[in-house]
């Protein structure tokens with residue numbers, strides 16, 4: 280979307296595919312490392328993108344993660360087609376989860392995903408249409424002071 | 428300008444560029460250039476995978492020769508507890524330590540005792556620790572390097588308690604120099620090592636301080652000598668020999684050995700680099716926040732699986748396990764006194780001096796804007812590649828090849844597929860009618876342009 284001085288990469292997420300779950304956030308992390316983003320920012324982005332990726336795997340049919348990086352900031356947008364969220368305020372509460380018994384047995388469903396995404400990103404937007412899908416956008420600001 | 432010390436070296440005479448090492452390297456630190464393997468210093472974490480897979484034994488582990496002992500007035504052997512698992516079941520640590528003295532060391536020190544103390548110290552630290560979790564063990568230098576290079580964002584999780592081998596060496600130097608009235612540097616402390624990696628923690632400690640060890644001698648180098656040296660040693664009763672073994676420390680030779688000493692703590696143990704990577708990815712994603720401590724080893728089964736050991740790693744693993752079971756059964760608890768350890772702990776005796784700094788890989792360019800452009804370029808090149816990771820270009824994967832091209836370290840035509848395209852391109856130039864017959868891969872249409880870009884930097 281008109282980001283000549285930036286990079287934009289799209290990754291497809293498959294709902295319910297737990298075997299590959301997490302691989303996209305690993306790739307995102309590697310890209311950020313290669314670009315030379317500060318490791319403390321990477322740490323936050325790794326947690327947030329993983330949680331967002333997992334939510335698509337757990338609660339949607341399919342989705343996309345789009346990483347956009349410019350020298351000033353980077354954003355991770357995750358859009359999915361799936362059940363969507365009825366009550367966003369509720370979903371954002373710590374500990375709230377509709378994860379199934381099986382998911383909980385795999386160690387998911389602590390209800391900390393969305394709160395952690397919010398906590399770890401500098402800006403966070405969420406929108407959802409029940410029955411259609413959900414979209415998240417997290418932004419991470421980059422310290423533009425020249426270093427090294 | 429930063430020069431990284433490594434504990435392995437490629438013997439170019441023996442290397443015939445078969446690429447086994449390049450494929451096995453977990454950090455993509457090897458390239459094959461002009462038919463010879465080449466180690467990229469900043470990427471290598473000294474895990475030793477390459478040593479194991481090389482069919483020509485062309486990758487040489489660097490450890491100290493036995494002759495180093497002559498440089499010191501008094502020498503002390505500090506064997507890794509993995510040494511205790513290299514012999515028959517009836518050969519217990521007391522005999523091995525005696526054998527080492529027979530061999531020419533002035534003294535031999537039982538590191539299991541210190542390991543036991545450090546187990547207590549870790550437990551103390553975990554009890555009062557309130558920061559982010561889990562903490563990560565540091566006894567395996569490869570693991571520390573791995574965090575520095577590939578997981579710099581986890582660096583603060585490395586436990587700041589020093590390793591038993593360093594603590595023991597420091598203590599030995601101090602005590603012996605008082606005892607003999609010798610300067611500390613006249614007392615040689617030698618670690619008997621199951622892996623070459625310990626060399627890097629001696630020559631270039633991760634926390635930038637100075638090691639208290641003077642060298643590392645390979646277990647495989649002294650094995651034969653030690654075996655014959657032990658022949659002359661008088662037998663003590665089995666029971667008596669058992670009584671000197673610290674049950675808390677002996678397990679440090681194998682994966683899980685530390686965790687089992689951390690009662691009431693939620694800890695997990697992992698060994699073998701591919702498995703470690705999985706666990707570290709989960710730590711990074713915040714999935715292991717409920718775990719207090721992760722004990723991690725580069726080698727499968729822990730240090731008993733080190734590349735310089737002799738015994739089959741499953742057998743030696745089992746030997747240590749059986750030994751622990753025997754000690755438990757016999758109710759033998761030769762352990763350090765926890766009150767003493769607490770006192771020392773309070774005096775900061777166990778804490779590491781200095782801090783482990785991250786050592787992330789150099790970004791594609793020093794400034795963000797250029798690095799972003801280079802990353803874009805890398806992706807563009809990658810998209811044109813066949814993605815079969817054949818390795819013929821001398822880079823381990825198509826993605827690393829794309830990066831090497833962007834950095835000017837490789838040429839697009841090093842890829843055999845691109846080379847084919849280039850010839851086709853030439854043919855088209857002389858015969859434009861067949862213009863649309865080259866659908867295989869778009870990069871072929873402008874390889875020269877990208878090549879130039881890659882070269883600008885050099």
Ligand SMILES: Nc1ncnc2c1ncn2[C@@H]1O[C@H](COP(=O)(O)OP(=O)(O)O)[C@@H](O)[C@H]1O
Pocket residue numbers: 330334335337338339359361362363364370371375376377378387388389390391392393394413
């Ligand atoms: N992409 C999504 N699509 C539909 N529902 C979602 C999505 N993401 C989150 N939710 C809902 O919000 C709840 C809370 O999400 P989260 O905070 O990540 O916790 P958890 O994943 O542990 O349940 C989920 O249980 C689910 O009901």
Ligand code: SF4
Pocket residue numbers: 474566567568569570621622623624625724725726729730731732733734
């Ligand atoms: S696991 Fe032990 S033997 Fe293997 S590299 Fe690490 S410290 Fe050396």
Ligand SMILES: [Mg+2]
Pocket residue numbers: 330333334388391392393
């Ligand atoms: Mg979630």
